[in-house]
Amino acid sequence: MDPAEPRRIRWAVGLTRAGMWWEALAAAFWPLAVVLALVLAALAFGATDLLSARALLWVMAAVALAALLAAGWGLRRVRRPLAEAARLRVDLALPGRPLSALRDRVAVGAGDAGAAALWQAHLARMQAAALAARPIVPDARLRWRDPVALRLVGMVALAMALIFAPTGQLGQGIAALGATFRPAPDARPGAEAGPSWEGWAEPPAYTRRPTLYLNALPEGQRLELPKGSKLSFRLYGEGAGIDQDIGAAVAGGDPAAPEFMAERDGVIEVAGRRFDVTVLPDAAPEVAPGQAPQRRADGRLVQDFTASDDNGVAAGQAVIALDLAAVDRRFGLALDPEPREAVALDLPLPATGSRKQIRGRLVGDLSRHPWANLPVTVSLKVEDGIAQQGVSAPMRMVLPGRRFFDPLAAALIELRRDLLWSRGNAARSAQLLRAASWQPEGFMDEDLYKGLQGAIGTLESGNLTEETRNKLAQVLWDAAVALEDGGLADALQRMQQAQERLSEAIRNGASPDEVQRLMDELKQATDDYLDMLAQQQGEDPAERFDRSPQDRQQITGDQIQQMMDEIQRLMNEGRMAEAQELLEQFNRMMQNLQVTQSEGGEGGRQRPSDRLAETLRDQQKLADEAMRQMQDQYGQWQQGEEGQGSQDNQQLADRQRALREDLGRQRGLLPGRGTEQGDEARRQLDEAGRAMEDAEQALREGDPSGAMERQAQAIQSMREGMRALGDMMAQGQQQGQQGQARQGGQQDGPEGPSGDPRGRRGLEQPYDRQPQTDPLGRALSGDGSAINGGDPLAEGPDPARKARDLQDEIRRRSGERDRPREERDYLGRLLENF
Numbered sequence: 095m096d097p098a099e100p101r102r103i104r105w106a107v108g109l110t111r112a113g114m115w116w117e118a119l120a121a122a123f124w125p126l127a128v129v130l131a132l133v134l135a136a137l138a139f140g141a142t143d144l145l146s147a148r149a150l151l152w153v154m155a156a157v158a159l160a161a162l163l164a165a166g167w168g169l170r171r172v173r174r175p176l177a178e179a180a181r182l183r184v185d186l187a188l189p190g191r192p193l194s195a196l197r198d199r200v201a202v203g204a205g206d207a208g209a210a211a212l213w214q215a216h217l218a219r220m221q222a223a224a225l226a227a228r229p230i231v232p233d234a235r236l237r238w239r240d241p242v243a244l245r246l247v248g249m250v251a252l253a254m255a256l257i258f259a260p261t262g263q264l265g266q267g268i269a270a271l272g273a274t275f276r277p278a279p280d281a282r283p284g285a286e287a288g289p290s291w292e293g294w295a296e297p298p299a300y301t302r303r304p305t306l307y308l309n310a311l312p313e314g315q316r317l318e319l320p321k322g323s324k325l326s327f328r329l330y331g332e333g334a335g336i337d338q339d340i341g342a343a344v345a346g347g348d349p350a351a352p353e354f355m356a357e358r359d360g361v362i363e364v365a366g367r368r369f370d371v372t373v374l375p376d377a378a379p380e381v382a383p384g385q386a387p388q389r390r391a392d393g394r395l396v397q398d399f400t401a402s403d404d405n406g407v408a409a410g411q412a413v414i415a416l417d418l419a420a421v422d423r424r425f426g427l428a429l430d431p432e433p434r435e436a437v438a439l440d441l442p443l444p445a446t447g448s449r450k451q452i453r454g455r456l457v458g459d460l461s462r463h464p465w466a467n468l469p470v471t472v473s474l475k476v477e478d479g480i481a482q483q484g485v486s487a488p489m490r491m492v493l494p495g496r497r498f499f500d501p502l503a504a505a506l507i508e509l510r511r512d513l514l515w516s517r518g519n520a521a522r523s524a525q526l527l528r529a530a531s532w533q534p535e536g537f538m539d540e541d542l543y544k545g546l547q548g549a550i551g552t553l554e555s556g557n558l559t560e561e562t563r564n565k566l567a568q569v570l571w572d573a574a575v576a577l578e579d580g581g582l583a584d585a586l587q588r589m590q591q592a593q594e595r596l597s598e599a600i601r602n603g604a605s606p607d608e609v610q611r612l613m614d615e616l617k618q619a620t621d622d623y624l625d626m627l628a629q630q631q632g633e634d635p636a637e638r639f640d641r642s643p644q645d646r647q648q649i650t651g652d653q654i655q656q657m658m659d660e661i662q663r664l665m666n667e668g669r670m671a672e673a674q675e676l677l678e679q680f681n682r683m684m685q686n687l688q689v690t691q692s693e694g695g696e697g698g699r700q701r702p703s704d705r706l707a708e709t710l711r712d713q714q715k716l717a718d719e720a721m722r723q724m725q726d727q728y729g730q731w732q733q734g735e736e737g738q739g740s741q742d743n744q745q746l747a748d749r750q751r752a753l754r755e756d757l758g759r760q761r762g763l764l765p766g767r768g769t770e771q772g773d774e775a776r777r778q779l780d781e782a783g784r785a786m787e788d789a790e791q792a793l794r795e796g797d798p799s800g801a802m803e804r805q806a807q808a809i810q811s812m813r814e815g816m817r818a819l820g821d822m823m824a825q826g827q828q829q830g831q832q833g834q835a836r837q838g839g840q841q842d843g844p845e846g847p848s849g850d851p852r853g854r855r856g857l858e859q860p861y862d863r864q865p866q867t868d869p870l871g872r873a874l875s876g877d878g879s880a881i882n883g884g885d886p887l888a889e890g891p892d893p894a895r896k897a898r899d900l901q902d903e904i905r906r907r908s909g910e911r912d913r914p915r916e917e918r919d920y921l922g923r924l925l926e927n928f
Contacts, residue, residue, distance in 0.1 A: 103193065106227040107181050113232030114175035114183070120234035122168035124245050129161050131248035137268060138259035183230050192220040193227070260305075290330045291365045295356075298322045300479025301405045308369065318372045320405070322480065323356040327364060338362040340371050379403035379484040381410065381476040387491055395494045397456045399441065403478045406449035410441030410476035412456055417490060420469035426512025426519045437463065441476065462571060464514035466495025502538070503577040505530055510570040517558050524553035542573055586684075589619040593681045600670050600677070609665055617658060620684065624654070656765070657683075679759055703819055705760055710812045713753055713786075717805040720746055721909060722922065724798035746801075747793035754786035757812075764819070771822035778815030782808040 142150060185193035200213050236245060255264075293308035297320045308325075311317070319325075324344075327336060328351050336352055340360035344353040362369040384398025401407050414437040421427055439458045443449060460466055471488040498504040509526055512519040527550050534543045549566055552558070558566075596612040604612075657680055664673035723742050761779045766772025789804035907913065908921035 100225060103184075103224055103227050106184050106229050107177065109229035110184050110232075111175055111177055111180035113230065114180055117232045117234045118172050118175055120236060121239060122172040123164070124234075124236060124240065126161060126164035126168055128244050128248035129157065129164055131252040133157055134264070135251035135255040135259075138255035138264040140260070184227050187230060188223060188227060190220065190223055192223040195220040196224060291327055291367075292330075293325065293327045293364065295319055296324045296326065298479060300408060311369075313367075316370045316372060317362075318374055319356045320374050321356065321376050323373075324353060325356060325362070326353045327351065329365075336362065336364045340373065376478065376480055376482060377404045378482040379407050379476045379478045381407075381474045381484050381486050383472070383474055383486055383489055387472070387494065395456070395458045395460055397458075397472070399454055399456060399474055401441070401452040401454070401474075401476045401484075403450060403476070403484075405478060407443060407452055407476050408449075408479050410443060410474065412439045412441060412458070413437070413473045413475060414439070414460070414465070414470050414493065415473075416465050417469040417471050420490065426508065426522065427515055429516040429518045431515050432517070434464065437465075441474070460493055461496040463493065463495070464511060465493050466511075467497070468493055468511075498574055498578050500574075500578045502530060503574040506570045506574040506577070510567045510574070513563055513570075514567055517560075517563055520553045520558050524550050527553070542576070545569060545573060585619070585623040589616070589623045589684060590681065592616040592619040593677065597674060597677055600665070600674050613658075613662060613665070620654070620658070623684065654684075660761075676759070703816060703823065706812065706816050706819070709753060709757055709760065710809065710816070713805065713809055713812065716746065716749055716753065717802060717809065718905070720793070720798050720802055720805065721905065724802070724909075743793045743796055743798065747790045750786055750790040750793060750801075750805075754783055754790065757783055757786065766819070766822045769822060771818045771825070774818040775815040775822070778811045778818060782811035782815065785811060 145153060181193055185191045196217065200209065202209075291309075295306040295308060295317065297303040297305070301320050303320065306317075308317075325338075325340075329335070338354065338360060339358075340362065341355040341357035344355070356371060356373050359373050360371055362371060379401060380403070381399060381401040384400065387395055387397040397412065399412075401410060416431070416434070416436075418431070437460065439456060441456055442454050443452060444454075469490065470493045471490055473488045474486040475483060477483045498507050505526070509523045513523055527546055531538065531543055531546045531550075538546075549569060552562060552566055592612065592615045596609070596616050599609050599612050657676070661673050661676050661680065664670075664676065723746065757779060761776055761783070764772060764775055764779075766775070785804045785808035789801040789808065792798070792801035792804060904921050908918050910918075
């Protein structure tokens with residue numbers, strides 16, 4: 095290869111030649127690779143245990159012969175690729191073969207100046223074309239050399255062995271092959287005849303521990319095994335035996351290959367070798383519920399839990415039983431309830447990874463259960479691989495269920511509950527249904543009236559079987575839902591179906607036209623749902639769903655549209671994973687949506703600046719904790735102690751990720767899209783999100799100082815974004831006030847309604863009066879809020895900024911390690927007060 099050639103050309107030719115080496119070796123030795131893959135797979139699945147020693151020798155001979163033939167076949171066909179061949183392959187892929195042209199020489203007109211100039215122009219053109227050289231992708235053409243796809247058989251066999259073969263089985267198979275060729279004790283000249291042996295200790299599969307080869311253990315090492323481990327031995331020669339007291343031998347075993355289970359501490363002696371065995375007992379698993387259960391708007395139960403086990407949790411359940419002593423036994427609940435089994439919900443466990451420490455969340459839909467909205471006890475139960483159980487203390491609660499606020503719907507649901515409680519309530523329920531359906535004109539449609547009359551006839555028939563009762567309960571449920579929601583449930587179902595279709599299209603890589611069509615369907619279904627939801631607004635819509643205060647986040651239709659526009663933008667940019675995540679967030683938000691009214695009759699919502707301020711405070715708190723964690727680690731390193739820094743860093747990284755995801759959701763709901771301030775706010779939040787992601791990565795890598803630097807960048811970017819958002823809100827408020835002033839001037843005339851030449855109204859303050867200020871000296875608008883939209887963190891140079899500067903200075907000084915520890919402790923206490 096010519097060293098004078100450009101580096102790009104030499105790089106392309108070199109990589110192409112490396113690919114040609116792969117082509118040559120693959121084409122020549124693929125049969126040998128298939129033979130070796132099949133042999134390894136057979137050993138991994140224990141094929142040596144299925145053959146006798148004599149049969150194993152014949153099979154090994156056949157395999158060795160096949161491997162030699164395949165190797166010889168490959169050696170005869172392998173050819174060393176030349177650099178010129180690689181250069182020619184690269185040259186053929188370029189238009190005009192510029193690499194060959196650069197090596198050409200002028201044959202005619204060498205002394206002519208015009209010909210020389212033309213030749214130089216030709217070389218310059220070829221030189222420019224040669225710079226486009228790229229490595230050629232190798233192709234061994236194995237599909238033509240192996241038409242029956244034997245290479246795929248070997249690859250599949252090897253992959254199956256790596257995934258499904260028992261742990262340690264491959265080592266046992268190789269050891270068995272070595273034992274086949276080992277000479278008998280009396281066949282070794284000059285050696286005394288003596289017993290030989292091999293042994294393996296296989297822990298139970300649920301412990302996920304590897305198999306131990308006992309011959310490879312150092313002399314005198316104590317053997318620690320989980321309880322239930324299986325010890326297997328193979329004895330060779332005369333006089334070999336095993337003495338042990340750790341457990342009973344497996345019945346029906348081969349005397350030459352004894353097996354027994356490790357059940358207690360003891361000693362194993364085999365052929366003069368002694369093993370002191372310690373059996374590790376399996377501790378029972380533990381489980382505990384998290385915070386108090388939550389009820390979603392759709393009536394689902396949400397319960398956090400933690401579980402742990404020394405070897406991993408195998409299964410878990412939440413057992414829900416009726417707390418009969420706490421039930422208000424009046425009306426339809428006065429009778430004794432019919433026997434009903436406790437409800438068992440499987441706890442969600444991770445499908446992969448370790449199950450020693452689990453933090454999960456149970457979500458169950460029991461809104462239609464007869465015990466919904468009644469007192470129950472919830473017990474969490476987990477078990478390990480040997481069926482040991484851990485049970486939490488019973489937790490008393492009211493089983494979450496859907497609440498109905500329409501009077502007739504609530505009455506039907508109560509009658510349904512009474513019937514499911516006991517069929518003895520049939521006569522009473524029939525009387526109540528007759529009272530509820532008396533004079534139905536004006537408040538009950540004809541179909542519902544006929545359905546209730548049919549239910550009354552069934553209840554009064556005197557032959558109410560369990561199956562009939564359950565069907566009647568379903569009818570009452572459907573009628574109550576129709577009364578409560580009208581067509582709202584159908585609209586929600588259509589919106590969810592549109593979301594699911596769009597999500598499936600994104601996952602399957604549908605075409606842009608199909609994705610756009612499904613996006614339009616989702617927008618239409620969402621509009622229909624919002625219109626119907628607004629029509630369902632009652633006298634007190636704020637209490638339509640019983641939700642916890644932290645879940646009461648109200649948004650406007652404009653913000654919903656902005657979120658859908660954000661999903662559309664992410665799909666247009668090809669960021670399908672982010673679009674999928676935001677789409678799932680949108681679906682959850684729409685399921686919990688409620689229509690609210692403020693005191694003035696307008697829809698209320700939480701201001702974006704308020705949420706950003708809360709996120710900023712959380713980020714500042716996280717940065718302070720990261721600094722304290724770094725200081726604690728430094729002190730531990732100075733004293734030579736081992737701390738929990740790694741685990742704490744992982745917890746801080748998880749919190750950083752949660753803050754970053756929450757900031758991303760807020761960015762999609764920001765107002766002012768298309769305005770200068772709104773776009774600036776979004777850009778700053780994007781930079782803050784990237785800084786948070788870098789901080790999270792630094793925390794996971796054990797670099798708290800780098801994480802603090804990225805966190806400071808995120809805080810600064812969030813402040814700039816909030817400042818831009820505050821400017822936009824202040825500008826909009828100022829424009830609104832100017833519009834109101836112009837409108838007031840047109841209505842009241844030059845002197846106002848009271849004849850005041852200054853145009854003042856009623857009790858308004860004079861124009862020459864000083865503007866009102868807040869305790870920090872900032873000007874307030876007419877409604878008493880700061881002119882920046884009420885966000886104290888988005889201000890410019892003001893006392894709040896001085897406070898932040900002071901906090902940064904305290905944080906800087908507390909990080910200087912040359913200061914006395916007492917001073918740094920004092921500075922740390924000051925930071926906690928901010």
